[in-house]
Amino acid sequence: MADRYRRPREDDRPDPVTAAERVxxxxxxxxxxxxxxxxxxxxxxxxxxxxxVVTGALLIKGPANAADVPVGWxxxxxxxxxxxxxxxxxGLWLALRAAAGxxxxxxxxxxxxxYGTVRLYKLALAERAATDLGxxxxxxxxxxxxxxxxxxxxxxxxxxxxxxxxxxxTHGTARSCGVVVESDAAGxxxxxxxxxxxxxxxxxxxxSVRPGPCP
Amino acid sequence: MTDLPYERTHPRAFAWxxxxxxxxxxxxxxxxxxRRAGLETAVVAGSCPRCTHQFRFETSRDAVxxxxxxxxATRDVVTDDGEFxxxxxxxxxxxxxxxxxxxxxGCGILFRIEVRPDTxxx
Numbered sequence: 260m261a262d263r264y265r266r267p268r269e270d271d272r273p274d275p276v277t278a279a280e281r282v283x284x285x286x287x288x289x290x291x292x293x294x295x296x297x298x299x300x301x302x303x304x305x306x307x308x309x310x311x312v313v314t315g316a317l318l319i320k321g322p323a324n325a326a327d328v329p330v331g332w333x334x335x336x337x338x339x340x341x342x343x344x345x346x347x348x349x350g351l352w353l354a355l356r357a358a359a360g361x362x363x364x365x366x367x368x369x370x371x372x373x374y375g376t377v378r379l380y381k382l383a384l385a386e387r388a389a390t391d392l393g394x395x396x397x398x399x400x401x402x403x404x405x406x407x408x409x410x411x412x413x414x415x416x417x418x419x420x421x422x423x424x425x426x427x428x429t430h431g432t433a434r435s436c437g438v439v440v441e442s443d444a445a446g447x448x449x450x451x452x453x454x455x456x457x458x459x460x461x462x463x464x465x466x467s468v469r470p471g472p473c474p
Numbered sequence: 475m476t477d478l479p480y481e482r483t484h485p486r487a488f489a490w491x492x493x494x495x496x497x498x499x500x501x502x503x504x505x506x507x508x509r510r511a512g513l514e515t516a517v518v519a520g521s522c523p524r525c526t527h528q529f530r531f532e533t534s535r536d537a538v539x540x541x542x543x544x545x546x547a548t549r550d551v552v553t554d555d556g557e558f559x560x561x562x563x564x565x566x567x568x569x570x571x572x573x574x575x576x577x578x579x580g581c582g583i584l585f586r587i588e589v590r591p592d593t594x595x596x
Contacts, residue, residue: 264505265558265588266495269488273562273584281533281562288537298540373594375508378534379515385538386513 288378291385299357299392306354306399310347314406327472332416336409343405350398357391360384425472430464436473478525480573481582490585493523494563498587507559507591512536516561518587525581527567558588 328336365380374380427436428447435458437449446461452473497503503520515534522529565580574582 263590264495264498267491267560267586267588271560271586272486272488272491273586275486275584278562278564278584284537285533287539288534291538294540295538374510375506375592375594376515376517376532378532379508379510379513382513382515382534382536382538383511386511389538389540 288382292381292388295385295388295392296358296360299354299388299395302392302395302399303351303354303358306347306351306395309399309403310351310406327419328413328416329419332412336412336416339405339409339412343402343409346398346405347402350395350402353391353395353398357388357395360388419472425470427469427471427473428460428465429467429469430460431466435460477527477570477572478581480571480578481524482573485582486584490523490583491587494585494587497521497523503587505561505563505587505589507561507589508594509591510594514559514591516559516589518561518563522565522567522581522583523585524583525565525567525569525571527565527569527581529565529567529580531563531566533561556590559591560586560588562586 370377370380374383424438425436426439426449427434428449435449435451437451437454437458439447440450440457441448444462446459447465447468449458449460451458494503497520498505503518503523505516505518507514507516513534513536515532515536517530517532519530520528562584563586564584565582567580569581571581574580
């Protein structure tokens with residue numbers, strides 16, 4: 260234990276300005292955890308607002324029905340929306356974790372053994388919250404770009420060419436939906452999805468024909 | 475025993491640093507530096523080298539701030555755990571010392587101790 264301490268040299272006396280600055284810095288250090296969690300809370304609210312704005316704009320400006328766009332474009336929309344929402348939710352989760360923390364019990368003896376001082380423990384908590392907050396910010400940026408890309412993709416997607424020729428035909432007690440292939444004196448021929456042959460419906464059984472995309 | 479007045483003449487006299495080392499050796503004063511994951515704090519507690527009042531002083535090398543994009547971020551400097559870490563300590567006793575202002579603490583002295591750090595693994 261004798262070499263735990265060393266006698267300072269006489270010319271290494273404390274500097275009064277450095278000592279005064281140290282007091283200020285210690286006050287800053289003491290509030291590390293509070294300042295990071297408060298900042299995280301603001302970011303969490305901001306992220307939620309951002310997601311609401313992007314999603315809201317999408318719902319207002321997008322086409323009335325996503326089923327009206329061709330399948331390829333619909334797949335792209337699904338990926339952009341799905342990943343965008345997943346990243347956004349991840350960011351909100353990280354911001355929430357930074358703001359609220361994860362409740363855990365710690366014993367004084369454990370704290371002393373693992374951290375030495377309460378201050379070091381609080382600093383470690385603050386640093387963890389700051390790391391979460393940094394990841395949440397990155398997630399927010401990525402999610403915003405993905406959701407904005409999804410919105411723009413939706414706006415510019417061409418209409419599904421088959422949707423314009425789709426009809427729902429009520430014939431007898433049945434109802435069939437498909438793309439009109441041919442219409443003549445004998446009846447109406449439809450190409451029905453997932454059916455290899457065309458469906459021919461005699462005019463005598465048709466009670467109504469309603470244009471519109473199939474469900 | 476009458477408490478000493480607040481020190482104005484020689485607050486940084488080497489005598490306080492010298493006496494503090496003797497108190498550290500005798501166990502009447504204790505200093506600890508703790509490191510973990512790049513963070514470092516120090517705590518000094520025990521008898522003041524001047525007024526002999528009991529006091530506790532705590533300080534840290536690091537702080538986490540939320541100053542925005544212009545925040546001055548620092549990286550860890552690799553230091554040898556065997557090195558002695560200098561700590562500038564001010565008396566923070568609760569004793570009565572004439573001449574002490576409302577914003578001041580202790581008996582007015584500032585001294586230095588040098589301690590080997592304790593490193594805690596994550």
